[in-house]
Amino acid sequence: MARLRRQFTNARTLALTYDDGPCPVMTPQVLDLLQRRSAQATFFMLGGRAQSHPEITQRVVREGHSAGCHTSRHLNAWKTLPSSAVSDIRDGYEQLAPWVASDGMFRPPYGKMTLPTYREIRRRGASVWWWTVDSGDTNETLPRIGDIVDAVRKQGGGIVLMHDLDRGLQRNQFVLDLTEALLDVAARESLQVTPLIQAMS
Numbered sequence: 300m301a302r303l304r305r306q307f308t309n310a311r312t313l314a315l316t317y318d319d320g321p322c323p324v325m326t327p328q329v330l331d332l333l334q335r336r337s338a339q340a341t342f343f344m345l346g347g348r349a350q351s352h353p354e355i356t357q358r359v360v361r362e363g364h365s366a367g368c369h370t371s372r373h374l375n376a377w378k379t380l381p382s383s384a385v386s387d388i389r390d391g392y393e394q395l396a397p398w399v400a401s402d403g404m405f406r407p408p409y410g411k412m413t414l415p416t417y418r419e420i421r422r423r424g425a426s427v428w429w430w431t432v433d434s435g436d437t438n439e440t441l442p443r444i445g446d447i448v449d450a451v452r453k454q455g456g457g458i459v460l461m462h463d464l465d466r467g468l469q470r471n472q473f474v475l476d477l478t479e480a481l482l483d484v485a486a487r488e489s490l491q492v493t494p495l496i497q498a499m500s
């Protein structure tokens with residue numbers, strides 16, 4: 300994590316990342332916003348949801364964003380059998396095959412990995428991507444957008460974790476407003492907004 304933070308902040312780079320989609324309510328709104336602001340981001344998708352919404356998944360890739368694997372069913376590797384957690388990764392990559400390479404980027408659900416899931420990722424030659432700033436968009440009480448923006452400004456960039464899930468108007472708006480605020484601070488602070496790519500690891 301410290302190495303990841305240094306790598307991003309030394310380069311004054313900001314990566315916006317959205318997990319758990321694609322979602323028919325939220326993902327198009329996030330994509331519309333990114334398009335309006337000419338920004339590109341990274342989507343760590345669930346294979347099962349990508350299969351249910353191939354047209355949205357296709358749009359993510361078509362509009363130049365990076366797509367990574369976030370498993371198929373979002374199992375927590377610390378709370379499930381090792382074999383189930385490994386299967387969840389394999390299923391995710393299989394379902395995402397039209398959009399994500401078999402060694403494409405991976406983000407573990409809840410940020411949790413075990414030795415067997417590490418082995419599976421290493422066997423594929425994939426890279427694991429955590430985050431340096433948690434937006435708190437899944438917290439019981441939503442944080443203040445200004446605090447997240449300040450954290451990014453103070454760090455001089457980083458990788459921000461958000462979710463493109465439909466969790467009600469207030470949370471959806473939080474993610475959209477935060478995205479907009481992060482793009483604003485990037486412009487003010489001359490941070491380069493970039494999608495994650497395998498080569499960065």
Ligand SMILES: [Zn+2]
Binds near residue numbers: 319407408
């Ligand atoms: Zn997730």
